[in-house]
Amino acid sequence: MTSANVLGLAAAIIVVVTLFEMLRRHRLREKYALIWFVLAMGSLAIAAFPAILFGLSDLLNVQVPSNLIFFIASLLLLAMSLQHSFEIGKLEERTRTLAEEVALLRLNADATERPTDPIDRSAE
C-alpha cells in the first residue's frame, strides 16, 4: 500500500466520522448530509480499492487517473457552491421579508399601545 493510498484512506475516514458526528449532534441537516456522505463513501472506496479509479480512467480514455479525480472533484465542488449560493439567496429573500413584516408589526403595535398623536407626544 502506497503512502498516497494511506493518505486518501485517512482523509475519507475523517470525513465520514465528522459527518456522522455532525449529524448525531443535529449540526447538519439531512439534505446536505446526503451529498457529503456519497462523496465520502466514494473517496473511501477509491482510496481502499484504487483499481476502481484505474478501471474508470481506462473506460473514459483518461490517460492520468488523478486528472479524472481532479475533474470530478472540481465539478462537484462547483455544483455544491452553486447550490449554496441559491440557498443563501433564498434565505436573504426570506430575512428581507421577515424584516419588513417586523417593521410593520412594530408599527401596528406602537399604534395600539400609544394611541396618542405623535405630535402631542413630542411636545411632552
Place this chain on the structure above:
Amino acid sequence: MPQFQIATIPRVPRTESPPRVLVIVPAWNEQDSVGRTVREILEVHPEVDVLVVDDGSGDATAERAEAAGARVARLPFNLGVGGAMRTGYRHAVREGYDIAVQIDADGQHDPRFLPALIAELDHADICIGVRFAKPDDPYTVRGPRRWAMFLLAKVLSRLAGTRLTDVTSGFRACNRRAMTVFAEHYPAEYLGDTVESLVIATRVGCTVTQVPIDMRRRIAGTASASPIRAAVFLFRAVVALGLALVRKWPASFDEGVVAEDGPLPLDAA
C-alpha cells in the same frame, strides 16, 4: 402564487371622496433632513399620511421623523431603498390607501409637485416626477452617468410605450394597481428599486407616465458625483437593466408575500 389580474383593480377609486394618499419616505441615516422633509409634506398637504420607513438607521432618523408628525416603520437592519419601499407599499395595500407616493428623505423632492403627479394617475398607473424634461432645468449631469441615464430611459421608454426621460428618479406616485404589484415584488438590489421595479410594472401591464418637476438641492448629505462613481453607476445600471430584462416576472418565490391574510386584496375598495 397568486396571478396578478391587474385589469380587475380599478384605476380610479370608486368612492367620490378624495383618494387616500400615503407618502412613503425611505430614510437611512437622514436625521438632518428627515424632520424638515416630513414637516414640509404635512404643511403643504395636511390631508396625506406620511410613513417614514427607517431603513436600519444608526442615528435619530426615526425619532425626528416621529416628532415631525410621521408614522415610522423601523426596519431591524438596513435593506436598501427597495426593502424600505416594499415595506411602505405593503402598509399602503393593507391599510387600503388609494395612492402611494415615494418622496426621498433628503429633501430634493418638492412636495408641491404632489398634486401634479397624482393628477396623472387618472390615466396611468405610475407617474414619475422627472428632472430633465424642462430645457431651463439647472440640474445637469455629464459623462458616464448621463450615458447610463440615457440608456435606461431609452430602454424603459420602449418597454412602457411612452417617452420617459429619467427613470432613476425616486419621486413617483402609484395607484392601487401598481401598489399591489410593488407590495409583492420590489427588488432590493441596487438600482432595482427604480429601474427594475418599472420593468416589473410594465411586464404585468401597468402604464407609466411622467411629469416634469424642479429638483432641489439636497438639504443635507452629498450626492455621489465623482467620475469613478459615475462609471460604476453606468456599469451597474447596465447590469441591473440586463438582469431586469432577462428575468422572469412576476418572480415566484416559494411563499406568497402579501397573501398571508387570505387572497391578495385585489378588489379592496
